[in-house]
Amino acid sequence: MRLRPLSRACAATVLVLAALAPEAAGARGDLESQLKSVVGIRLRGNHRVSGREIRRVLKTRRPSIWPWATRAPLRLDFLRADAAAIAIVYHQQGFLDVEVSDTVLATRDPHAVVVRFTIREGERSRVATVDFAGARAVPPEVLRRTLYARPGKPFNPAYLIADTALISRQYQERGYLPHVVGSASRDARDSLAVRVLYAVDEGPLYRLGQVYFSTPGALHVREKLVRRELLLKPGSVYRLSRAEESQERLYETGLFGQVQLTPLPDSTNTLMEFFLQVRERKPRWLDAGVGSGTEERFRVSGEWGHRNLIGQGLQGAVGGRLSYDAKGRFLLSRGETSLREPWLFGTRNRAQASLYLERHDYRTENLLIRKDARGVSFQVRRDFGRLTNLRLTQDNTFVTQRPEFLVDTLSDSVRTALLQDFTPSYSTHRLQLGGDRDRRDNPLDPARGSFQTAAAEVAGGPFKGSTSFTKFQMRSSWYTALPRSRVVLATHARGGLIKPFGERKDFIPAAGVDREVARVPTEDVFRLGGVNSVRGYDENEIARSGGLFLLQANAELRVPLAGPFGAEAYVDAGNVWARPEYIRRQHFTPRFGRKRLDPGDVRYVYGAGGRFRLPFGPLRLDYTWGLAGRHRFGRLQFAIGATF
Secondary structure (H helix, E strand, O other), X not given: OOOEEOHHHHHHHHHHHHHOOOOOOOOOOOHHHHOOEEEEEEEEOOOOOOHHHHHXXXXXXXXXXXXXXXXXXXOHHHHHHHHHXXXXXXXXXXXXXXXXXXXXXXXXXXXXXXXXXXXXXXXXXXXXXXXXXXXXXXXXXXXXXXXXXXXXXXXXXXHHHHHHHHXXXXXXXXXXXXXXXXXXXXXXXXXXXXXXXXXXXXOOEOEEEEEXXXXXXXXXXXXXXXXXXXXXXXXXXXXXXXXXXXXXXXXXXXXXXXXXXXXXXXXXXXXXXXXXXXXXXXXXXEEEEEXXXXXXXXXXXXXXXXXXXXXXXXXXXXXXXXXXXXXXXXXXXXXXXXXXXXXXXXXXXXXXXXXXEEEEEEEOOOEEEEEEEEEEEEEEEEEEOOOEEEEEEEEEEEEEEEEEXXXXXXXXXXXXXXXXXXXXXXXXXXXXXXXXXXXXXXXXXXXXXXXXXXXXXXXXXXXXXXXXXXXXXXXXXXXXXXXXXXXXXXXXXXXXXXXXXXXXXXXXXXXXXXXXXXOOXXXXXXXXOOOOOOOOOOOOOXXXXXXXXXXXXXXXXXXXXXXXXXXXXXXXXXXXXXXXXXXXXXXXXXXXXXXXXXOOOOEEEEEEEEEEEEOOEEEEEEEEEEOEHHHHOOEEEEEEOOOO
16 A cells, blocks of 8 residues: 655645744835734634634734834734744644635734734645554553544644654663654545554663762762662662662752753663762751741741751751741741651661640630640651652640630539630640652642542551540542643542541540540641632631531632733632531531521632732632621632642
């Protein structure tokens, strides 16, 4: 069967590259055209590609809506480049026979014109077959899983470039440095069927050789601390991902500001050697900051640290934080010192020990509890690749607390009764196992991927202490970019459960608090509400005294507008119950109107807001309505950072 090459698609690609090259203004246009301005752009014949997608690639611009803006001049070289760019847009969607022409239309104003692009789309071509020549080390079925070109998909000439890179990476994961060439041709019987062929010259199998180490200046980090992060063991089969992960691990130590790992292939001996250069960061750092959060409306913090204590790669830090609430009342002060060992017992398990002192004011409607805590914690963390980590934490906290009643109407006898079972001092000894899996493309403002975290802990019991309970938490977030747009659908779910056990002790001396909830320290119970959970409510307003069971769900549509500006529309739902057995099916039925919500009813809210994207996350201004109760009417809230 004879195959005809895709000469038109290749010629159009070359034409676009030439047309988009920089030229002097008006080099291919006459003087008369330069004196005219464009007052409109029209598209004719575009049925399968949106006008918005086409206008996005045009150099010729429509006039601005602002009367003081400069009028767009007519440039003939721009018109030629635009016609070729439109053809490329169609080629990317499989229309290889597209034809684009431009026409300049006169208007009543002799100095103004309208530009019209006429498009003859033709029929869409699709991939018929994908074949390989010379592929032996990697099975074809393995290669096909990662390719863009797949049978039945519209053919895009750019697939040939992208797929050759993907095939090359597959081979580099198995020790080869291949030469891959992609080609495409039309079927002689069906011109809309495209046959794709990737020719692979595998070459010899490479093994790892030596890593040559050099620094551009004086290095205070011992060489063994550098080499222990490398995954390039001499004699093993060369793998590209091992080299990339080695470079990432060197950055993660925090010791280096620049890491360059250059491959040195030795084709004679079939060895892959590397040349490593690092630039050391200053060992000491000093950070200070002022910020605002949902609960901590004013927060000031500072930290001093050293990245390489005693030349062993140990990291030490001393820091502090002071915060106040929205009414200017003291909320929290904390001082902490920590020491981290990145290689525990010669293995790449990170260990950290911390000592801390904390003072915290805990408020309800009628009660203020002043807490003074001191503690020590130990944590071991293990990373499994780039995405997943596992943490084991043992924490010991010693707390003294004193209550103050904010209501003067309570008699002395009532206050004495409320404080009868109150514990003025207690200790909590806990062991927690937690893990994360992070597949987000951007941790600060993700557009794709997902994030999952889970934790299980036990306090008291075999670890002694004043309180005994088990606690389980899970949360998951998903981010999906909608097709053919930059709109992101973000969804989030969270759940938690606490089960007290052992000897009864009360930690909340307040009337109306469930007795099981009172058995758990105030810092460990669940609460909801605020700009990062259920919007429209104050921080921790839902179940202000706390609860033992939590459910929360959020859905948010994030729409970019212009530049760093964007908008969002969202729905939040959630509640905290004193005990799991108090949950009823009717609690999940949405309630409308002015009816007062029961404590067990799930809170449903909806709203919209604006976003301003910054390097450290978006600034948000949200306006929220509820379905029932006093939150049925709108409320404006300000926040920094993504909701989830």
